Each structure stands twice: as C-alpha cells, then as structure tokens.
Amino acid sequence: MSCCADPRAGFSNQWGTLPDSIRAAITPEGTGGRLVLHVPDIHCAACISTIEGALAPCGGNARVNLTRKTVTLGWDAPTFDPSVPVGVLRNLGYTPQPLATTTEVRDRRGAELMRCVAVSGFAAMNVMLLSVSVWSGADGSTQQLFHWFSALIALPALAYAARPFFRSAFGALRHGRLNMDVPITLAIVLAAAHSLATTISGEGETYFDAAITLTFFLLIGRLLDHLTRERARLSVTRLAAMRPPFAHVVTASGVAPVAVEEIRPGSVIEVAAGERVPLDGRLLLGEAAFDTSLATGESHPETVAAGGEIMAGALAVTGPHRLTVLRPSADSYVSRLAALQAAAENVRSRHARIADRAAVVYAPTVHILALATFVGWLAAGAGPGAALTTAIAVLVITCPCALGLAVPAVHVAACERLFRQGLAIKDGAALERLERIDEVVFDKTGTLTVPSLAEPSAIAPRDLAAATALARHSTHPVSRAIVEAAEAQDLPRVIATDVTELRGRGMEGRIDGRRVFLGQGAPAWAEAAGEGLVFVREGEAPLAIAVEERLRPGAETLVGDLKGRGLPVTILSGDRPEAVARVAGELGVADWRAQLTPSDKVDHLAARQRAGANPLMVGDGLNDGPALAAATASIAPAGASDLSQTAADLVMTGTSLSGVWTALATARGAHRIVLQNLGVALAYNCIAVPIAVLGYASPLVAAIAMSSSSIVVTLNALRLVRGPSEGRE
CATH class of the missing domain: 3.40.1110.10 (Calcium-transporting ATPase, cytoplasmic domain N)
Structure with missing residues (x-):
C-alpha cells in the first residue's frame, strides 16, 4: 500500500451503494469501522427511539445524539454493510449526511430559521394591527374586509415561515410515525383553515392573528434552541478548527502544501510561527516554544527540545520548525480528543433514558387529549369554533420539548465545561457515577x-x-x-x-x-x-x-479541599513504605498502603464497594488500569499520548490535579440541574395542561408558554458552562 493509499479501499466492495462523501467519512477500527452521520431532521426524543429501534436489526451499534443531531454507527464484523443502516435512515424520512459538511448545513439552518422568524414577525405585527380594529368594534363590512386582508397576509406568511414544522411533521407522517412537530403543525393548519372558512362564510371569529403569532413564537423558541445547541456544540467544533486542513511537507524539491489526510507517519513538515501544528510530530532540531493550552489547559508557552513530541493543535510561538510526523490525521491528538468528546455526549444517563421513554409516548397522548378536549367542549354546549380553539391550545401547550431537552442539554453543557478545564471524558455515563462518589483513592507515582x-x-x-x-x-x-x-x-x-x-x-x-x-x-x-x-x-x-x-502542582490544595468537604482520602502505592509515608505526611493523609500489586489495589476497591462506599480512583492509567476499571469512577492525570490508552473514565490533560475537584463539582452540579429541569418540565405540564383543557389559554398564550419552558430548561443547563473556571466552587 502506498503512503497515500486509502485504508478504506479494502472494504469498498461491500460499500458500493454508499455515496462517495459518506464512504470517505468511514473510519476503519480493527476489523470493523465507525461512521458518524449528521441527520438534521432529528428534532425530539421520539426521533431517538425511532432511529435506534429501526437500526437495531442492522447489526453493529447505533447511538443518536439529539444535541449534535448525529447518528454514530459502529461495527466489528468485517462483513457489515454500512449502506444498510444508511438506507434505513432514508426510508424513515431522514437525510443522513457526512459529518464533515455539517458546519455549512448548520449555518444554512440557522439562516433559514432567522428568515422564517423575520417573515412571521412582520406578518404577525400587521395582522395584529388589523385585529385591533376588529376588536374595537368595526362594522360588518369593514370587519369582513379586514378579515380578508388578514388572510392575504397570514396565509402566504404561514406557508413560508412554518416550513420547518411542516417538513418535519409531513416527513414523519409519510413514514408512519409521530414526532413533536405533528401536533404543532396540526394546530397551525387547523387555526388557519378554521379562520379561512370563517372568512369565506362571513360568520364567526377568525384566528389568523393567533395562527401567525403562534408560528412566530414557536419559531423564536426553535431559533433559540438552535443557537443554544450550537453553543453547547462549540467544544467539538473548536477542536476541528484547531487542526489546519493542510500541512507544509518538506520534500527534496522544497516545501509544498499537502492535505493532512494524505500525510503518513515519517513525513517531515514545517510549521511557521503563529501556525497550528497540523499533525502529531517530533521536533527535529533545536528548541521551540509552543502554546499547548489545548492539551494542558495552561496558557504559558511550553519549551520543547529536539526529540520532544508536539501534539496536533499546539500553536507555534517561535519558528519555523520542522517536525517528523508520528501519527496519521485520524489518530492525531485533536482527532482523538474530538472523538472522545463526541462519544461522551452520545452516552445517555438513567435520567435521560427515563425522559426519552416519557417523550416517546407523549405524541399519541397529546392527540388523544386534544380530541377529548374538543369532544368535551362540544358536549358541554360550546360552539365548534370555541371547542376547536381550545383543542388547538392543548396541542401546542402539551408539546414535550422541555422534557426532551431536560437531560441532554445538561449533559452537553457539563462536557463543555469539563473540556474547558482540561478534562477529556471517555465515558459520558461517568458523570452520573461521579455524583455518587463519597471517597477518593490516589495512586502515588505519576499521580500525586x-x-x-x-x-x-x-x-x-x-x-x-x-x-x-x-x-x-x-x-x-x-x-x-x-x-x-x-x-x-x-x-x-x-x-x-x-x-x-x-x-x-x-x-x-x-x-x-x-x-x-x-x-x-x-x-x-x-x-x-x-x-x-x-x-x-x-x-x-x-x-x-x-x-x-x-508533589504534582495542586496536590496539597486538592487533598485539603476533599477532606474539607468530608471525602476521605487514601493513597495506594506499589512503592516502598518510606516513600509513601513521606508523601502522605506532606499531604496530611493518614490512610495509606505501600508495596501493593495491581491486584491488591483492585481487592481494596472491591472491599470498599462491598462496604457500601463509592470510591473514585485517581491513577496514572497504565499500571493502575485494573484499579481504574474496578472503581465506581476513575480519573487519570495522563499525558496527551495516553488519551486513548488509559482505562479511566476521564483524562486530565494538564499537569495540575485541580481537575479532580472540577470533575466532582461539575458532576454534582449537573445532577442538581437535571433534577431542576425535570422538575420544571413536570411542573409546567401539571399546571399548563389543565389550564389549556379548561379553556383559559389561547393558542397564542400556549405558544408563549411552551417556548418559554424549553428556553428556561436550556438556559438553566448552560449555567454549567458559565461556572467558575477554578476547580473549587
């Protein structure tokens, strides 16, 4: 195989039905592979259940990320055909795209939502002006004329501005499923159709103002949701931007730009001052200064001597310098860190699974409730117009957007905060386990x-x-x-x-x-x-x-903080008793064990767990691998090259131990905010649904309430991102 050969070529015989753009996005892993697809049509928790349920018979494993709107496919069998799950997605009405193109797609989606908000807002203001005249007592002919003017403004505006809801709902119905946009679309269409029929007949009230204003507020909520999700996605997006698409490769004839995907280990590249290092490399000559804040979280430049390793994403402070490429682009530090971050966001906790199941049964329940409301009001003697208006309000106000966002928004915000503090998450479910930690166990060498x-x-x-x-x-x-x-x-x-x-x-x-x-x-x-x-x-x-x-920087402060918060600290080491005793004395740790084998550490952790404790293991990730796996949760203060090798749940890429406290504080904060969000979603439905069923909420009020609940839940989750930059809180 040549230095520029595509490692996917050996599988191409079974991927013939895949588009070239998706085929190029497949990453070989052992005998199998991995494919991350952007699916912009994913809107709600019902989509997650539908997609994962449909892909389960295809083999391999599939994970849907609602915040990033991605589907991650993984497989081990060399005979697996990824075109099958891609075809299943298309048959469900989704449009899978290669992840590499999603920045432009997300920009287009944000721009489209902005245009829809502008059109619906302009139309809503004008229709409301006409409605004021009607409400003020205009005579019959004038009232009828204003109704027609309202129809001429509202109907084209609805046809354009409500497209995001219409596309999603009709796509779901066409493939025999329901999502959260179905009741919204039904409410908009019913309000507009009822108003048009009333205008034509000349009898009764119209709701053009409610229909277009409802659409306006729903779009504002959808746009804010899009913007806040984009903010939550910034950690992975920034990582992709840290790696230049081209590198300056040194050849016999000079220096030439080459795409990083085509460069193989052993090549020599040149990095000028002010440029990002495109690939992991080893400095050939002299001494160089690099800003390695991406890897270490520390802002001061690091001096590297000849032979020293530099990770992709580091910023050259001096230069130019020449480096020997150590790893291909797909295995570079930036790529591995981005993959870890994305994988962590894909894992759903126990709370998320409960919310997902609740949201899945919500859509049919909403339609049944709205129909029952309509029939009930008719039975109570109300006119068809009043009964329909109340049913529309029920359809809108019961949309479970807040419930669907309650957990994933917090999870992504927590991942973002930990990444900013120099912590890479290997197992997203570890956040839930970290919240239960009641004691901390440290290795000595390489950790403390x-x-x-x-x-x-x-x-x-x-x-x-x-x-x-x-x-x-x-x-x-x-x-x-x-x-x-x-x-x-x-x-x-x-x-x-x-x-x-x-x-x-x-x-x-x-x-x-x-x-x-x-x-x-x-x-x-x-x-x-x-x-x-x-x-x-x-x-x-x-x-x-x-x-x-x-002592590692931050060790004394961390141990003091842990003990101050009532968390017992233990040191387990394979070193000599006198060496362990000296470190334990400096840190004020009374409980320490020396000359332990890896199996001894596992036995100690197992004994503590049998006693009802939930220990956190902090070790170097190599000799402590079995202990890291045995603990309730684990953190490794590893170097960049250890990123994918350690058995720990979280990896600290900096030199300070303050990340341990940051992880514990973030996990507890995330748990607290998840409970708050679930409480908000539950309280909203307990209060809003009866109000709508009893007729005290118009469709407009229902739209404002539904959008507000979603925004409150998302903004509450983002408090984690705005948390203190220090590890202690």
Whole structure:
C-alpha cells in the first residue's frame, strides 16, 4: 500500500451503494469501522427511539445524539454493510449526511430559521394591527374586509415561515410515525383553515392573528434552541478548527502544501510561527516554544527540545520548525480528543433514558387529549369554533420539548465545561457515577507526585541511552523522566527490539542482541539487585537509577479541599513504605498502603464497594488500569499520548490535579440541574395542561408558554458552562 493509499479501499466492495462523501467519512477500527452521520431532521426524543429501534436489526451499534443531531454507527464484523443502516435512515424520512459538511448545513439552518422568524414577525405585527380594529368594534363590512386582508397576509406568511414544522411533521407522517412537530403543525393548519372558512362564510371569529403569532413564537423558541445547541456544540467544533486542513511537507524539491489526510507517519513538515501544528510530530532540531493550552489547559508557552513530541493543535510561538510526523490525521491528538468528546455526549444517563421513554409516548397522548378536549367542549354546549380553539391550545401547550431537552442539554453543557478545564471524558455515563462518589483513592507515582532522575549526569551516557531505548516504549511517569533526561543531554538514539512490558515490574527487550531490563528489582537472568529502579544489561552488573519525586502542582490544595468537604482520602502505592509515608505526611493523609500489586489495589476497591462506599480512583492509567476499571469512577492525570490508552473514565490533560475537584463539582452540579429541569418540565405540564383543557389559554398564550419552558430548561443547563473556571466552587 502506498503512503497515500486509502485504508478504506479494502472494504469498498461491500460499500458500493454508499455515496462517495459518506464512504470517505468511514473510519476503519480493527476489523470493523465507525461512521458518524449528521441527520438534521432529528428534532425530539421520539426521533431517538425511532432511529435506534429501526437500526437495531442492522447489526453493529447505533447511538443518536439529539444535541449534535448525529447518528454514530459502529461495527466489528468485517462483513457489515454500512449502506444498510444508511438506507434505513432514508426510508424513515431522514437525510443522513457526512459529518464533515455539517458546519455549512448548520449555518444554512440557522439562516433559514432567522428568515422564517423575520417573515412571521412582520406578518404577525400587521395582522395584529388589523385585529385591533376588529376588536374595537368595526362594522360588518369593514370587519369582513379586514378579515380578508388578514388572510392575504397570514396565509402566504404561514406557508413560508412554518416550513420547518411542516417538513418535519409531513416527513414523519409519510413514514408512519409521530414526532413533536405533528401536533404543532396540526394546530397551525387547523387555526388557519378554521379562520379561512370563517372568512369565506362571513360568520364567526377568525384566528389568523393567533395562527401567525403562534408560528412566530414557536419559531423564536426553535431559533433559540438552535443557537443554544450550537453553543453547547462549540467544544467539538473548536477542536476541528484547531487542526489546519493542510500541512507544509518538506520534500527534496522544497516545501509544498499537502492535505493532512494524505500525510503518513515519517513525513517531515514545517510549521511557521503563529501556525497550528497540523499533525502529531517530533521536533527535529533545536528548541521551540509552543502554546499547548489545548492539551494542558495552561496558557504559558511550553519549551520543547529536539526529540520532544508536539501534539496536533499546539500553536507555534517561535519558528519555523520542522517536525517528523508520528501519527496519521485520524489518530492525531485533536482527532482523538474530538472523538472522545463526541462519544461522551452520545452516552445517555438513567435520567435521560427515563425522559426519552416519557417523550416517546407523549405524541399519541397529546392527540388523544386534544380530541377529548374538543369532544368535551362540544358536549358541554360550546360552539365548534370555541371547542376547536381550545383543542388547538392543548396541542401546542402539551408539546414535550422541555422534557426532551431536560437531560441532554445538561449533559452537553457539563462536557463543555469539563473540556474547558482540561478534562477529556471517555465515558459520558461517568458523570452520573461521579455524583455518587463519597471517597477518593490516589495512586502515588505519576499521580500525586512527578518523578525525575536525581543525578542523570552520574549515569554513563551509554547506559542512559540504552535505558532510554526501553523507556520510550512506556508512558509510565518514570519512563518519561528517563527520556527527558536523555533528551536534555542530546544523547544518540539507541534502538531496542523485542520490547515487552512486565506488568508491575518494568520493560524487557534486546539491544545489539543482548537482553536488557529496566524496572524494579532484576530479572531471573541477571544478577540480584537491590530495591528501587535498576537498568540491567545481560552479562553486566545492575545499575541503580536514583529517582526523586516532587508533589504534582495542586496536590496539597486538592487533598485539603476533599477532606474539607468530608471525602476521605487514601493513597495506594506499589512503592516502598518510606516513600509513601513521606508523601502522605506532606499531604496530611493518614490512610495509606505501600508495596501493593495491581491486584491488591483492585481487592481494596472491591472491599470498599462491598462496604457500601463509592470510591473514585485517581491513577496514572497504565499500571493502575485494573484499579481504574474496578472503581465506581476513575480519573487519570495522563499525558496527551495516553488519551486513548488509559482505562479511566476521564483524562486530565494538564499537569495540575485541580481537575479532580472540577470533575466532582461539575458532576454534582449537573445532577442538581437535571433534577431542576425535570422538575420544571413536570411542573409546567401539571399546571399548563389543565389550564389549556379548561379553556383559559389561547393558542397564542400556549405558544408563549411552551417556548418559554424549553428556553428556561436550556438556559438553566448552560449555567454549567458559565461556572467558575477554578476547580473549587
């Protein structure tokens, strides 16, 4: 395969019915793949249930994101045909599009809604002016003339401005399903038809003013919903903008711009000062300064020496600099972070599933209630006009928009806030588990402390270079410290082969045909070694490598905050008792355990859970993988390269531990606001529905009430985004 070959080519024989634009959006993953589609016709919780239910028999898995209006398809079987679920979506009346084109689509949708609001608002003001004359007691002929003028203004305006509701409702009905726009469309059409019939007959009251004003307020609510959802989507949108579409590739004939998707690892690219790094790379020469706030959350530039890694999205402060590309575009830091963020938003919590089920049964219930209201008023002796007006108000006021938005709006806002604070969410459902946390367990090395070599100059360059060859294959904090020490001395690069990780012990491999080892103790084939970190070359005596530790920034403040809020803190470490005791003493932690294996940590967490506790595990994501998976929730203060490797629910991309408190505070705030939103939705329906059924709400008042409830729920969710920037609240 050539350096520019498309990895999707091997699957193309079974994707022949897919449009090229959608085929290009498929990301191969192992033997399967992943496809994210933008489906702009998704409007409500009923759409979620309809789509996921219809796609279930297709195989693979499908997840609908209401806020981002996306459908994510994933599959493991190499025989899976993604054209089948795409066809199912089309048969349901939806129009799936590749996600890459959605910015322009969303811009068009916002512009269309703005035009519809303008047309309906202009028409509503003019019709209301005519209605004032009618209400003021105009005589019969003048009243009839004003009714016709109102019809001439309102009917064309409704035909244009109400298109977003008409398209959605007719599309749903055409494919045998209901959504929230069906009762809205029915209300608008009934009001307009009743008014036109009254105008033609010359008898009775017209409701052109109610129909067009109803449409105006519904459109305002729809536009505000669109704008607030766009704001909630900004985290992923900004990530996409962080990666330039082209990179300057260095070739024998000079520097030429090449699309990032066509660049393969090993290529050399040039980044000028003020430009974003397009792909993950390693600095070739000299020293450079980069703004890495995207990865670390810290605003001050980071100085990188030759051989240091730079993640895609970093801003070059100095330049130009040349980098060797480490990973293809699809695997770059920005792409992985965006995928994590989108995947986190796709996960629905227990509250969301309850709200979804309630919203699904809502549409048929609304129609039954409106029909019962109409029949009831007729039975009570009201005229057809009054009964129809009341039924229209019921159709409008009972739209479950607030219920459908109550949970997903909060979830997306929480993801946005955590991203701003340097936390990448790998499991969106973890927010619900974080809210239940009642104790916090820390690993020591790489979590509470940051290691560095005590005396790197005392190690022979030959040995340090060999140890670095093994350390480069690990992302353990001590390995990073060894690599940094070697890069600071600009040592020649040594290649290690047959490298394997001995879980909990270290790394083993071969250099120049001889076995080498880096880790705790010594392997069976080497001389006995004392405690601590050693490097062993076959046939030579073990070399002790002294490592010193300093507290990670924010560790003391975080532990103090946790204890102050009544959360017990425990340290579990595989290190020596004296080293653990020193760190525990500095932090004021009384409960600590030393010389634990990974299985010992899992046993401790399991015992705490059996006792009824909900522990949060904060570990480095590598040696602590089993413990991270065993805890109620988990956070890893990992580097950018660990982003997709750690078993943690959340990954802190910065160096400070303040993100732990931010995550806990955000989860608790999200839980509180979810309950508030569900309460608002429930209270609204308990109060508004009886008012509408009893005839105390006109269609206009119903439209204002329904739109207001949706806006209140969404704005309440956005309070999470506007939360304090610090980890403590």
